[in-house]
Amino acid sequence: MAGLTAGHxxxxxxxxxxxxxxxxxxxxxxxxxxxxxxxGVIVAIFYSLTHEAWPSxxxxxxxxxxxxxxxxxxxTFGVWPFIFGTLVTSLFALVFATVIxxxxxxxxxxxxxxxxxxxxxxxxxxLAAIPSVVYGLWGVFxxxxxxxxxxxxxxxxxxxxxxxxDGTPLITGLFSGCMILTIxxxxxxxxxxxxxxxxxxRSQREGIVALGATRWEGIRLAVLPYARSGIMGAAILxxxxxxxxxxxxxxxxxxxxxIPDNIFAPAYTMASVIANQFNEATGxxxxxxxxxxxxxxxxxxxxxxxxxxxxxxxxxGQRAVVQE
Amino acid sequence: MTARPAAFGAHGPEALYRRRKLVNHAMTxxxxxxxxxxxxxxxxxxxxxLKNGLSGLSLDLITEDPNHPGRSGGGVRNAIVGSSIMVxxxxxxxxxxxxxTGIFLSEYxxxxxGAMIRFVIEVMAGIPSITIGLFVYSVVVATQKHxxxxxxxxxxxxILVPIVARxxxxxxxxxxxxxxxxxxxxGAPRWRTVIRIVLPTAMPGIITGVMLGLSRIAGEAAPLxxxxxxxxxxxxxxxxxxxSLPTRIFTYATGPYDYxxxxxxAMSLILVGIILVISLAVRALFGSxxxxxx
Amino acid sequence: xxxxxxxxxxxxxxxxxxxxAAGPAAEAAPARMALxxxxxxxxYGSKLAVSGVSLDIRANNVTALIGPSGCGKTTLIRCFxxxxxxxxxxxxxxSVLFDGVDIYAPGIDPVRVRQxxxxxxxxxxxxxxxxxxxxxxxGLRFLGVRSRSAIADRVEAALRLAALWDEVKDDLxxxxxxxxxxxxxxxxxxxxxxxxxEIILMDEPCSALDPVATLKIEDLMRDLSQRYTIVIVxxxxxxxxxxxxxxxxxxxxxxxxxxxxxxxxxxxxFTRPSDKRTEDYITGRFG
Numbered sequence: 001m002a003g004l005t006a007g008h009x010x011x012x013x014x015x016x017x018x019x020x021x022x023x024x025x026x027x028x029x030x031x032x033x034x035x036x037x038x039x040g041v042i043v044a045i046f047y048s049l050t051h052e053a054w055p056s057x058x059x060x061x062x063x064x065x066x067x068x069x070x071x072x073x074x075x076t077f078g079v080w081p082f083i084f085g086t087l088v089t090s091l092f093a094l095v096f097a098t099v100i101x102x103x104x105x106x107x108x109x110x111x112x113x114x115x116x117x118x119x120x121x122x123x124x125x126x127l128a129a130i131p132s133v134v135y136g137l138w139g140v141f142x143x144x145x146x147x148x149x150x151x152x153x154x155x156x157x158x159x160x161x162x163x164x165x166d167g168t169p170l171i172t173g174l175f176s177g178c179m180i181l182t183i184x185x186x187x188x189x190x191x192x193x194x195x196x197x198x199x200x201x202r203s204q205r206e207g208i209v210a211l212g213a214t215r216w217e218g219i220r221l222a223v224l225p226y227a228r229s230g231i232m233g234a235a236i237l238x239x240x241x242x243x244x245x246x247x248x249x250x251x252x253x254x255x256x257x258x259i260p261d262n263i264f265a266p267a268y269t270m271a272s273v274i275a276n277q278f279n280e281a282t283g284x285x286x287x288x289x290x291x292x293x294x295x296x297x298x299x300x301x302x303x304x305x306x307x308x309x310x311x312x313x314x315x316x317g318q319r320a321v322v323q324e
Numbered sequence: 325m326t327a328r329p330a331a332f333g334a335h336g337p338e339a340l341y342r343r344r345k346l347v348n349h350a351m352t353x354x355x356x357x358x359x360x361x362x363x364x365x366x367x368x369x370x371x372x373x374l375k376n377g378l379s380g381l382s383l384d385l386i387t388e389d390p391n392h393p394g395r396s397g398g399g400v401r402n403a404i405v406g407s408s409i410m411v412x413x414x415x416x417x418x419x420x421x422x423x424x425t426g427i428f429l430s431e432y433x434x435x436x437x438g439a440m441i442r443f444v445i446e447v448m449a450g451i452p453s454i455t456i457g458l459f460v461y462s463v464v465v466a467t468q469k470h471x472x473x474x475x476x477x478x479x480x481x482x483i484l485v486p487i488v489a490r491x492x493x494x495x496x497x498x499x500x501x502x503x504x505x506x507x508x509x510x511g512a513p514r515w516r517t518v519i520r521i522v523l524p525t526a527m528p529g530i531i532t533g534v535m536l537g538l539s540r541i542a543g544e545a546a547p548l549x550x551x552x553x554x555x556x557x558x559x560x561x562x563x564x565x566x567x568s569l570p571t572r573i574f575t576y577a578t579g580p581y582d583y584x585x586x587x588x589x590a591m592s593l594i595l596v597g598i599i600l601v602i603s604l605a606v607r608a609l610f611g612s613x614x615x616x617x618x
Numbered sequence: 619x620x621x622x623x624x625x626x627x628x629x630x631x632x633x634x635x636x637x638x639a640a641g642p643a644a645e646a647a648p649a650r651m652a653l654x655x656x657x658x659x660x661x662y663g664s665k666l667a668v669s670g671v672s673l674d675i676r677a678n679n680v681t682a683l684i685g686p687s688g689c690g691k692t693t694l695i696r697c698f699x700x701x702x703x704x705x706x707x708x709x710x711x712x713s714v715l716f717d718g719v720d721i722y723a724p725g726i727d728p729v730r731v732r733q734x735x736x737x738x739x740x741x742x743x744x745x746x747x748x749x750x751x752x753x754x755x756x757g758l759r760f761l762g763v764r765s766r767s768a769i770a771d772r773v774e775a776a777l778r779l780a781a782l783w784d785e786v787k788d789d790l791x792x793x794x795x796x797x798x799x800x801x802x803x804x805x806x807x808x809x810x811x812x813x814x815x816e817i818i819l820m821d822e823p824c825s826a827l828d829p830v831a832t833l834k835i836e837d838l839m840r841d842l843s844q845r846y847t848i849v850i851v852x853x854x855x856x857x858x859x860x861x862x863x864x865x866x867x868x869x870x871x872x873x874x875x876x877x878x879x880x881x882x883x884x885x886x887x888f889t890r891p892s893d894k895r896t897e898d899y900i901t902g903r904f905g
Contacts, residue, residue, distance in 0.1 A: 027515030034424025103358030131543025203743040211757030212733030214348040225747035244452030246546040304450035
């Protein structure tokens with residue numbers, strides 16, 4: 001090989017290293033640049049939104065967050081009705097979707113044989129593939145009608161004695177928002193819970209069963225406690241998704257800037273008010289909407305971080321504690 | 325001389341045992357009910373998509389452009405074409421960035437910098453797509469003073485990158501060490517090893533990731549509301565407002581005309597159909613390892 | 619201890635092939651049998667793992683199952699408390715008579731079987747979200763033991779029997795996993811004892827432990843056999859020789875399944891094995 005003979009070791013070796021260095025250096029630089037793009041984008045998003053929202057942040061101050069009146073004509077901007085809508089719909093979805101999702105995940109991991117659990121698992125995950133706007137379409141024309149005509153009346157019959165549940169069921173409204181979000185985040189919570197529950201070591205199940213536990217007792221005493229934080233993480237991931245969901249909610253929420261006085265009344269969420277009003281908005285109205293987006297961004301960011309930490313801790317951390 | 329099986333094992337009160345069995349059966353029943361509840365929406369969505377969408381499907385739907393609002397008939401050709409263009413744009417812009425990021429993370433990412441970038445990717449994957457739409461609006465649309473298909477494609481690209489980057493990194497890490505080592509042993513530099521050996525091996529999985537990301541962004545409407553906006557007319561000009569299936573579905577769903585609703589169902593059927601086909605293809609190619617969720 | 623009603627007519631039936639008649643004269647009274655295993659075979663799907671094993675486990679004795687890896691001894695012991703059925707496509711044929719009743723008879727609830735036949739596993743598996751006391755008490759709720767004082771009493775009794783009480787009595791609220799490996803295993807033994815089983819099955823209980831911890835547990839086994847029947851699986855012949863009263867030697871046959879080769883009082887099996895394969899194993903020619 002040229003350059004590697006004893007007579008010219010220096011030149012040959014330097015030739016080799018040079019070629020390696022340039023190629024690899026360039027490669028690292030290019031891929032590193034690609035990786036930094038997303039970092040740049042996230043920073044840019046925070047900066048840009050803050051910048052655009054600044055007129056509103058400056059003018060509306062802290063009252064923005066708890067103000068209850070949103071009146072662009074009078075240049076009064078209080079977003080509490082939207083935060084209320086987002087919180088109620090998302091928390092409703094969080095609770096109900098988690099309960100159902102965990103039961104489904106338990107079924108898939110602990111009860112069902114493989115030939116049932118694989119297809120069922122796939123079908124539930126398919127729900128996650130349906131676009132938000134299609135959910136919205138179905139939500140208005142099918143689910144909403146069902147709520148107005150059948151499900152809503154049942155709810156008022158059973159729970160109508162509570163003032164907030166005493167209302168006339170409509171096609172669109174806060175309750176429809178709650179229902180559509182529950183359906184939409186269910187597959188996410190289910191899939192992560194399923195993975196977390198499947199990660200519980202066999203030895204834990206065997207330990208409790210060897211004492212004479214029934215299957216449910218084994219789940220309750222050994223599996224669920226072990227998987228607890230992971231399931232919480234799954235639930236919070238679902239919450240993050242619910243908070244940011246836009247199109248489906250926009251179509252079924254009813255579009256009212258007033259705080260709803262009962263669960264069936266029309267309402268707004270942060271994401272849906274932006275979707276509906278932004279294109280027609282100008283000036284301070286526009287800045288106010290961007291401020292709403294900023295609040296939404298920070299909310300989902302925090303929720304996501306918390307969720308990832310919890311899930312990560314169970315699938316990596318807790319197993320290290322029990323010397324397996 | 326065997327004792328009656330029923331009397332076996334009176335270890336603890338009989339009543340307690342019966343209650344424990346009852347609770348066990350009840351919880352099993354609850355789990356089954358939960359599964360049914362979870363699957364009902366899927367069946368009802370698919371059912372109504374077929375019921376309401378099939379009747380709206382016609383050749384006109386995909387070959388004609390929309391009529392003036394109010395006049396029934398017409399089609400959604402501009403939406404289908406617009407979606408295709410913007411998704412294509414997103415793929416063209418986003419996939420190189422995503423693959424580059426994935427390569428960087430798999431090759432050089434086992435350190436703090438890598439952890440930070442992974443964190444950022446996770447965060448990006450979780451932020452509401454409407455926020456991304458607003459961002460691209462501020463940066464591109466406001467500056468150019470007009471809506472554009474390019475802005476729409478860009479917004480979709482931003483959504484696409486985290487999805488594809490994650491899967492790319494995972495697929496690259498799956499390539500066995502021995503393959504890399506064989507290449508190094510022959511004297512190949514790192515960049516050549518990755519490009520000639522590792523990447524091609526991981527390519528089927530990466531393509532899967534691209535397909536999944538594609539099916540996800542094809543259905544996104546929120547980021548397009550303020551970027552490409554939508555367009556009554558047929559246009560392939562990425563420098564002006566461009567129509568798309570999701571935005572048109574949104575407009576038609578909220579509109580006053582029955583034929584709009586019918587066409588919205590038909591468009592949804594097309595969209596979900598495409599997504600289902602991609603999902604099935606991915607599953608057939610790659611088993612249940614990779615799924616359509618976020 | 620609880621009474622086990624026994625049929626003496628079962629004595630002497632279904633002995634392992636090749637074993638000698640009822641041992642030395644010191645066993646004057648006919649021994650009570652805790653388990654009568656009859657022609658037991660076990661499968662994982664279509665794979666036969668244990669083939670036609672018959673033996674009688676003597677009550678209040680320590681019985682050891684030995685043999686090289688893969689000979690089916692773990693599968694066999696897991697058939698004694700119906701744990702085998704958790705493996706995918708698991709199947710069992712034959713009978714295991716406990717207290718005169720075949721635990722595999724239709725209508726027998728494995729939940730009840732496991733309350734009376736307990737198990738300790740190879741790797742200690744205390745519940746990480748529970749304290750020491752909670753771990754020991756884990757099975758008590760299945761027996762209806764509710765009151766705090768009753769639970770506390772039984773926890774203390776079980777920990778004493780497991781020779782762990784003195785080491786943990788000052789800090790019962792500590793998490794179960796905060797103990798050393800040997801302590802964790804004794805915790806698991808205490809947990810098994812607390813539900814007052816009649817038989818305790820131990821699947822290689824010391825293989826994950828250091829020698830000091832191992833010896834502690836071996837002493838414990840001998841003590842426990844006064845109150846319970848102990849069956850242990852071990853890959854350590856010396857351990858079997860130290861600890862057990864009876865030893866069963868198993869080997870994988872040409873059909874890939876485990877067969878019982880010899881089952882004799884431990885002394886006899888190790889000094890005068892009647893089967894050449896046993897002799898080869900205990901003299902270390904393979905294994």
